[in-house]
Amino acid sequence: MHKVNWEDLRYFNAVGRLGSLSKAAQSLRVNHSTVFRHIISLEKALGVRLFDRVREGYLLTSAGEELFASTRQVDDTVSAASLKLSGRDQRLSGIIRITTTDSLGFIFLQPHLIRFHHAYPDIQIELITDNIFFNLTKRQADVAVRPTASPPENLVGRKTCKLQWGVYGSRNYFKNRTHPKTPEDLAEHDIVFVDETLSHISVMTWLRQYISEDNVVLYGGSVMTLFAAVKAGFGLSPLPTWLGNSDKGLVEILPPMKEHTIRLWLLTHPDLRYSARIQSFIDFMAESLGTDDATLAELPSSRNEDAINLP
Numbered sequence: 001m002h003k004v005n006w007e008d009l010r011y012f013n014a015v016g017r018l019g020s021l022s023k024a025a026q027s028l029r030v031n032h033s034t035v036f037r038h039i040i041s042l043e044k045a046l047g048v049r050l051f052d053r054v055r056e057g058y059l060l061t062s063a064g065e066e067l068f069a070s071t072r073q074v075d076d077t078v079s080a081a082s083l084k085l086s087g088r089d090q091r092l093s094g095i096i097r098i099t100t101t102d103s104l105g106f107i108f109l110q111p112h113l114i115r116f117h118h119a120y121p122d123i124q125i126e127l128i129t130d131n132i133f134f135n136l137t138k139r140q141a142d143v144a145v146r147p148t149a150s151p152p153e154n155l156v157g158r159k160t161c162k163l164q165w166g167v168y169g170s171r172n173y174f175k176n177r178t179h180p181k182t183p184e185d186l187a188e189h190d191i192v193f194v195d196e197t198l199s200h201i202s203v204m205t206w207l208r209q210y211i212s213e214d215n216v217v218l219y220g221g222s223v224m225t226l227f228a229a230v231k232a233g234f235g236l237s238p239l240p241t242w243l244g245n246s247d248k249g250l251v252e253i254l255p256p257m258k259e260h261t262i263r264l265w266l267l268t269h270p271d272l273r274y275s276a277r278i279q280s281f282i283d284f285m286a287e288s289l290g291t292d293d294a295t296l297a298e299l300p301s302s303r304n305e306d307a308i309n310l311p
Helices: 006-018 021-028 032-046 062-087 102-108 110-119 183-188 202-208 223-232 276-289
Strands: 051-054 057-060 094-100 123-129 143-148 156-163 165-170 191-194 216-220 237-240 250-254 262-268
Touching: 006 021, 006 032, 006 057, 006 062, 021 032, 057 062, 094 276, 102 110, 102 123, 102 223, 110 123, 110 276, 123 276, 143 276, 156 276, 165 223, 191 202, 191 223, 191 237, 202 237, 216 223, 223 237, 262 276
Parallel strands: 094 123, 094 143, 191 216
Antiparallel strands: 051 057, 143 262, 156 262, 165 237, 165 250
């Protein structure tokens, strides 16, 4: 057995925790092949297979599970120390890693991010547009920009603007169809709906009571997919009003529903709240987005830190 390299163990922990090379590479800010080389190096040094390569990703073998249990505590300790040291950083330079949803990252946040860049040109932005739940405790991201009604209690943050939903269709779709006037009328139309990854969104739960499976012509796993499908003329779907109203080819069928209004939050780990660049980003973005909450709200730490259950 060859000598084990700690760097190999660090990459092993990332793959074991996230279940795939691509997610581990994104978390560690390296490319896919780098992660693969470290896993092969560790398996060679130990003389055992640590993962089964399956269609869904990388699954720990029994040997891998045993090693993961032994090394995870060390990885957690290093991550915690890194967070505390990062929180003492008073430089207005360096990288801020931001995670948000695809629609917010591609369109909604861009004007605000460019303003921040002009105000703080020495701070680099790394923007992760993904609907998976990145773990702020593990430093997979520094700040999460997420729409939510109940932020995780282990994080701190500021609530900003309100986000509303309406039901939209394309003008081409309505060339030979009448406009629905009530939610009940939606049962007579083709619907673009979410897959199970977004089925928890309240407006989708609301829509489900008025339609059947037969109405659904396309399922999408992101808001941008719904937007593109509606724009193409597949059918009707709820969309954030800021997104639906941005395209002149779309028609708002039902007005914004106040009961499905949600707040956009800027969230970070408590150990990073005093980092100068993190605090500057949160303060600047809160003002730019139009906050009505003047203080950084500290939330009690009673939930599992890994359970960042944001839509």
